[in-house]
Amino acid sequence: MTEINRRDLGLGLLGTIAASSLLTGSSIAAPAGDTDPIALVDPELLAAAKALPQTTINKAFLPMMRARPGMAPKPAPAPQPVMKTIPGPKGAPDVSVMVIDGTGSKKGSPAYLHMHGGGFVGGRVDGNPASLQDIAATCGALVVSVDYRLAPETPFPGALEDNYAALKWMNLNAASLGIDPKRIAIGGESAGGGHAAMLAIAARDRGEYALAFQLLIYPMLDDRTGSTKPAPGHIGHFLWNSGSNRFGWESLLGMAPGSANPPAGSVPARVKDLSGLPPTFIGVGALDLFVDEDVEYGRRLIAAGVPTELLVVPGAYHGFNGVVPKATVSLRFNAQALNALKRGWGLS
Numbered sequence: 001m002t003e004i005n006r007r008d009l010g011l012g013l014l015g016t017i018a019a020s021s022l023l024t025g026s027s028i029a030a031p032a033g034d035t036d037p038i039a040l041v042d043p044e045l046l047a048a049a050k051a052l053p054q055t056t057i058n059k060a061f062l063p064m065m066r067a068r069p070g071m072a073p074k075p076a077p078a079p080q081p082v083m084k085t086i087p088g089p090k091g092a093p094d095v096s097v098m099v100i101d102g103t104g105s106k107k108g109s110p111a112y113l114h115m116h117g118g119g120f121v122g123g124r125v126d127g128n129p130a131s132l133q134d135i136a137a138t139c140g141a142l143v144v145s146v147d148y149r150l151a152p153e154t155p156f157p158g159a160l161e162d163n164y165a166a167l168k169w170m171n172l173n174a175a176s177l178g179i180d181p182k183r184i185a186i187g188g189e190s191a192g193g194g195h196a197a198m199l200a201i202a203a204r205d206r207g208e209y210a211l212a213f214q215l216l217i218y219p220m221l222d223d224r225t226g227s228t229k230p231a232p233g234h235i236g237h238f239l240w241n242s243g244s245n246r247f248g249w250e251s252l253l254g255m256a257p258g259s260a261n262p263p264a265g266s267v268p269a270r271v272k273d274l275s276g277l278p279p280t281f282i283g284v285g286a287l288d289l290f291v292d293e294d295v296e297y298g299r300r301l302i303a304a305g306v307p308t309e310l311l312v313v314p315g316a317y318h319g320f321n322g323v324v325p326k327a328t329v330s331l332r333f334n335a336q337a338l339n340a341l342k343r344g345w346g347l348s
Contacts, residue, residue: 037237038050041317042313042329044329056243057122057243058247070125071129074129078134080133081132082099082101084099085097087165088165089161092162099142100132100144101142102138103141108178108180111143111170111184111185112215114187115148115163117192118190119190121152124147138338146166147162152254160265160266163196164199170184183345184211184212185211187213188216190217190240196219201265202265211278213279216280221268221290221297222270223253223262225289225290229258234287235288236288245289253266274300276306279344282311285313285318286313286314294310295310311333
């Protein structure tokens with residue numbers, strides 16, 4: 001049985017939910033009359049799955065979620081995170097970003113623009129700096145993670161414009177940052193993956209800045225999941241459920257999820273034309289609420305002529321690699337995602 005390390009629990013919102021379950025001792029029960037999801041969980045992920053709470057994120061939960069402190073970065077010699085303030089969108093506040101420079105002052109280095117998870121309503125830029133330090137150090141890259149504004153206080157397109165402002169800053173300052181603007185990749189986990197997909201679509205449509213790659217880790221792409229598109233009982237049972245998904249999307253969109261006319265560009269899965277997007281990696285667990293929407297998005301990218309790698313992990317639930325980071329399945333998943341990012345930069 002794999003030990004659950006409290007310091008390693010989760011990514012942003014994921015860690016908040018998982019940590020609360022260990023404190024309260026609440027646990028997941030199998031849905032009645034349906035396939036038992038516990039029976040489908042990878043053995044190394046099973047102990048954590050049984051400890052996870054039956055928590056649905058709502059407005060009352062936000063203060064606890066947002067009060068959770070960030071995680072400490074790895075000490076030197078790992079590249080250290082530095083907070084910077086950059087110009088924000090027109091008419092909006094400046095944007096804070098966390099910069100981790102692993103370039104070693106080498107010019108023309110690759111860069112990764114990262115968006116954190118948290119269901120559009122939570123998470124924090126320093127939620128898991130160690131993982132970004134690893135990317136920076138391993139790849140000799142500059143990593144920029146955006147402290148975008150959260151819903152429901154800031155609905156769409158506030159966060160998109162914050163993320164776009166960071167992409168603009170990286171391009172306009174590429175020489176001083178030591179990066180190659182032709183090798184800027186974007187990505188994120190969960191809602192961060194959704195934000196990255198929105199940003200890729202906006203960058204394509206606006207035609208100002210090119211993207212080399214998008215790394216979408218169990219991305220949140222479709223507001224209809226769990227509302228107008230019910231999930232099977234064994235899907236979305238752990239960590240992030242249909243009720244949480246409805247709250248997250250309603251907070252971002254300012255309307256009921258699954259409504260007929262969401263704001264243009266706000267729901268990647270509902271964007272009709274996916275051609276011209278950057279090469280893509282999508283990774284998701286087979287028990288994740290997002291598995292169907294992620295597989296479908298990957299299928300549509302392939303049909304649109306976008307080079308796409310899709311990885312579906314049997315027995316894995318949402319955030320599994322953050323909840324049990326030392327499990328073999330988590331290590332393998334992280335390695336495949338990192339190798340895909342390297343290929344997107346032309347490093348392997």
